[in-house]
Amino acid sequence: MLWLSLLTAASALRVVVATPIAKFGDFAVKHAWAESPQGWELHSDAPADHILSLRIGLKQSRIEELKAHLLEVSDPFHSRYGQHLSKEEVEDFVKPRPESVELVESWLIAHGIDPESAITRSPAGDWLNLRVPVSLVEKMLDTKYNVFRHRESENLVVRTMSYSLPRELHDHVQVITPTTMFGGLRGMKKTSFLNPKPAPESLIEGTPFAGQAGQAVPTSCNNAVTTSCLQALYGTTNYVPTATANNSIGIAGYLEEFANAADLQTFLKKFRPAAAGATFPVVEINGGLNTQSDPGVEANLDIQTTVGLTFPTPNTYFSTGGSPPFIADSNTPTDTNEPYDQWVAFILAQTHIPGVISTSYGDDEQTVPLDFAESVCNSFAQVGARGTSLLFSSGDDGVGAGNCLTNDGTNKKLFQPNFPASCPFVTTVGGTTKVNPEVAVSFSGGGFSRVFAQPSYQASAVKTFLTALGKTNAGLFNTTGRAYPDVAAQGNNFQIVVGGSIESVGGTSASCPTVSSVIALLNDFRLSNGKSTLGFLNPLLYANPSALNDITSGSNPGCGTNGFTARAGWDPVTGLGSPNFPKLQTVALAAP
Template identity: 55%
Template sequence: MRSLLSCLVLLTSFVSAAPSARTSSFEVKEKVFPPRDWKIHSDASPDHKIELKIGLPQPNFDILEKHLYEVSDPSHYRYGQHLSKEEVEAIVAPHPESLELVTEWLASHGIGEQDITRSSAQDWMTITVPVRVAEKMLDTTYHVWKHTTSGESIVRTTSYSLPIHLHDHIDVIQPTTTFARLKSFKSTIHRFDKETGQIVAQSDTPMISASGVSVDPSCNTTVTVTCLKQLYNATDITPSATINNSFGITGYLDQFANFQDLQSFYAVQVPDAVNSSFTVISVAGGQNNQTLSEAGDEADLDIEFGFGITFPINGTFFTTAGSPPFIPDLDTPTDTNEPYISWLDFILAQEEIPLVITTSYGDDEQTVPESFAKRACAGFAQLGIGDGGVGDGDPDPATQTCITNDGTNKTEFLPLFPASCPYVTAVGGTIHVPEVAVDFSGGGFSNYFSRPAYQDAAVSAFFENFPNGTFAGLFNPNGRAIPDVAAQADNFQVVIGGETGLIGGTSAASPTFAGFVALINDARLKAGLPSLGFLNPLFYSTAISGFNDITSGNAPGCGTEGFNATVGWDPVTGLGTPDVGKLISLVTAI
């Protein structure tokens, strides 16, 4: 059973292509300005193959959204009444006319049913074609674009067109105008020799967390699983391995999760977990190489703390193929710069998925065309849950440019995607005890998504005390506000490639927070209740008192001091950090 939605809608039937194709003149479907930091390198080879994903409209998405909020609202009688994958797919299925017309259009370009991969809900069609065919289909010209800083290269266009009669039947086609550079949100990595990597307390006096729990003084400089459980009032929680609870972690960009490193980590931090493991699921041919030299810092951080917090809950690591750079002067068969969407396609097709999934990857919202961002966000609505660390553009303040890609070159705070999607739970970062906002904990307000109703009270209260005119023009005050919550994000002690060291970033905060959500699910399942599903409506209402309010610190950027942490919700630490014991009491009473 998946953590999804609840309603009954008749499944839309698939309609095959008509024997003859309708024709109409081309009209521009989408156009973007040449993106900052990307320059045309060369013409794209006409034989270079592109995997095009065609998103068909979901005419009943408003119904899906309505039911999502109903089953996620603890004050609603349908709270927790999650339904099956098939019932959700019935809601998002496209209209039969859209299926017919798009299939007919593809057939007119020699693309038959055997060449099309359809999503379970029929709302996505995937084809692989040479550039010369894509250019004809979309009345466009592809180029190889090169990123001036990283050297990454991709095959893209800044505009594409469709026959007029198809405009209402196709939401988006990508890769065309997407210039996102999928990246993890690590901001600091500090390594030291494994023989000297000892945890040293600055004093012998225990600290008291905001939850009123005693915390070892060493946690101020070195964060361990024990530190996090002390800090967030979870030391007395013993999860079960036998109640069908589950926890998932995503991996991209050849970030391999190393089994040996995990065992070394367990030996020091979670002795009871030694010799336990996790399931690896390959997406689109993703690998998980076990050579120590290939151990991924992001992947190891995620599995060590994510699975360390949740042991013995069933854990899954999704390794998704695809990694830049694409080399434009080689005969590369396909361009694999968009692994994130490959994972979303895969997970939406599964009958069973983890009850909590954490991801620490994304990019500036503006590098993802709005049409594509909204369709990807709709995918998260189908899942009913998501967790993503949020930063403020480039985590290094020295390289933040904060310049828009809309042709105006304005200075602006740049929100991140998918954290800006209102159907995921975005996680900011803190540091030390007592906790303060860590300086790389970004946040702000989406330019694509309006503020969801569940945020109205908390965000309106923030603006009541926000000085008028502050950062005027640098952010959209009516946008979806991020982050939602926060957790520790720096000085995490990890084992990577056989060596012990410290690592940080909102990449650390996301698996940490998600791990504690899995513990809360454990308590609900033991009580005979369904899993939490989509978290945000609960967090902003009934469970709001289950967070430790962070009121100090700020996240500078774009030549400013950035937003400050303050009383109540703020765009640095959200509602605050979890008091797991209190949250369990709250959510097992509804």
């Protein structure tokens, strides 16, 4: 049976004496789609008694002040560099204004919802969580919910093509979910893929070999990338972490992907013998899974890469739910949550979080509603302000996959940036391949946001690139948008273990945990020298481009074009280049 037994409206909410609804009758559209997001199609009407786990994000009172603080503590030339905020200090910046809370509560009461008994709140009070039947949400948001089907996976979700709010609430409510956000489920893409066949055993180097950044790396690494290849290529072979009591790295996983502990041991015995026996805790968020059966290629790639490179630094895998069936709640048979939103809310509620977190998932930016994108990106700024580096893969479609037509009804052909890669408060990682020298890998995602403005920390580097580019690809991208990637690393022919067997994997999913691991080692180095974690990385990286290995050849075709071409300095294929750990150590130590 498609729909399981559902709670009734009466059991989901405690009805209270309502303020007249007429007070909130003047609606204005908050967000609307011109057509169903790519990959999704209308299936049926949503049952009126289906229960939605509604999340209301209130406008944060001092979010712009928090962003200014973030840039100050991330600027190596500022006197406040490294002075990260505590959990409580961040929450003070983002708590909503009292008048926002009062007005939204009045609106809820007008619909018979008791704010005291029916709502749970985030620690800062900027998120309200409640369970509401579709019939009532449709009245609250002046909309119609439907069941949509994802063509590829055939999964079903309850969403709406548009939603509205009373005009007097627009200045007080940032976003409401689930509404028009489709891409956070099966539409969300993991940025990895299996190569047709593993590399020949003769090319797989299992025994660690010495190497420093800039020195020759064995030619076998051209076709089979192992932990030893990465250590040699980026200069971490001889570094031994010592601040393991205070330092850690996290890996964010979605789409029912989880890392297999037995496969990790097989991998370590083969490729990092000194780390054999290393384990990692799994934190399950929003119904995330960890059954240890049918291991995920993406998850295994992430955890095997990070443990192999950072041992004995503690690793944590975050398994975040958000793909049907929604096992954690029998009253919600189809998914009603957006994983990025759920994941970052969980992270911000923790007192202690890892110093660096790697995420190898993304969506086409145009499939993400503006209100949702801004809300999530602002949350990432909060994480950065607390001293954690957030890294995201840039995607595996070059400048865009498919026909690259816009979804606003105009069907205009444009390069298609990715989100969260396009958020200005994360560090985005592109891909390279080959050694001696490294070159850009053709699928490396890169480009310019059509949502977020270009931040000051990268303005000079991007201007230099655009000047050299001239009129190439003119009109296909937003020259004033946030440009990405910021850095890059190897992204093809990674040798990992899946189900007990060695597989060859590619994608910027490999690049992201690689760079994240280098950052974790840099955090270890700073902590062991009495300094703070690096936190938000971009201002430091753009101020010190010579601390990375510049990649000057290769391109990222897409959208029926040759895309962009790597060149000296920053470019939207490989960013500033790949890590050079010894040089980055010098930069990290010099920073306050």
